[in-house]
Amino acid sequence: MNLSILLALALLLFGTEGYSQTICFENYQEKIVASSRKALATAKTDKERDSLRFAPSDELKRLVGCAMPDFTAQDVQGRPLSKQALNGKVVVMNFWFIGCKPCLAELPALNDLVEQYKGQEVAFVAFGTDSKQRIVDDFLVKQPFEFQHVADGKRYADTFLATAAGFPLTLVFDQQGVLQYVHSGGYIDERAKTAIYQQVSPVVARLLKK
Numbered sequence: 001m002n003l004s005i006l007l008a009l010a011l012l013l014f015g016t017e018g019y020s021q022t023i024c025f026e027n028y029q030e031k032i033v034a035s036s037r038k039a040l041a042t043a044k045t046d047k048e049r050d051s052l053r054f055a056p057s058d059e060l061k062r063l064v065g066c067a068m069p070d071f072t073a074q075d076v077q078g079r080p081l082s083k084q085a086l087n088g089k090v091v092v093m094n095f096w097f098i099g100c101k102p103c104l105a106e107l108p109a110l111n112d113l114v115e116q117y118k119g120q121e122v123a124f125v126a127f128g129t130d131s132k133q134r135i136v137d138d139f140l141v142k143q144p145f146e147f148q149h150v151a152d153g154k155r156y157a158d159t160f161l162a163t164a165a166g167f168p169l170t171l172v173f174d175q176q177g178v179l180q181y182v183h184s185g186g187y188i189d190e191r192a193k194t195a196i197y198q199q200v201s202p203v204v205a206r207l208l209k210k
Contacts, residue, residue: 068086
């Protein structure tokens, strides 16, 4: 990609002012996703298109420092869940669906996280886009997934940008609801059994010491 295209993309994505404090969950779709799609539509070569196609997921790291969006939900056991209810805890969120192979491959690593921080001020919440019946009756009876589960979670996947960035998406918020870690995508080979644990566990441990 030549310099003029890079500069044009930078203006589309970032504007002319500082970036780090101007993009958060509420305007990511407009400032990153829509701008990336616009640049993708006008790209003239496969190389340019390839460099733009993954911009929304690549730019997720820019969200670190943003506040957790307000939300209210009900888990599959009927218990209420909200941003306010999670205040004061480290929060690990995972966005997934049953047909997502990388989502399923990393479940052992996610369960290891729950086991390591059991009894500590850490909340583990999984937003699945499948129905409650599929998650509870068809999936969880066969496959352990030790998070607190919210079903029919597409609107939450939209709000927290999993739909834009790709599944699985893992977010870690601190005790004040500020995003400290973000990662989208995953593996489907042996690496999946440990990768997300190795990435997230040090973040959680550091936040618990604050």
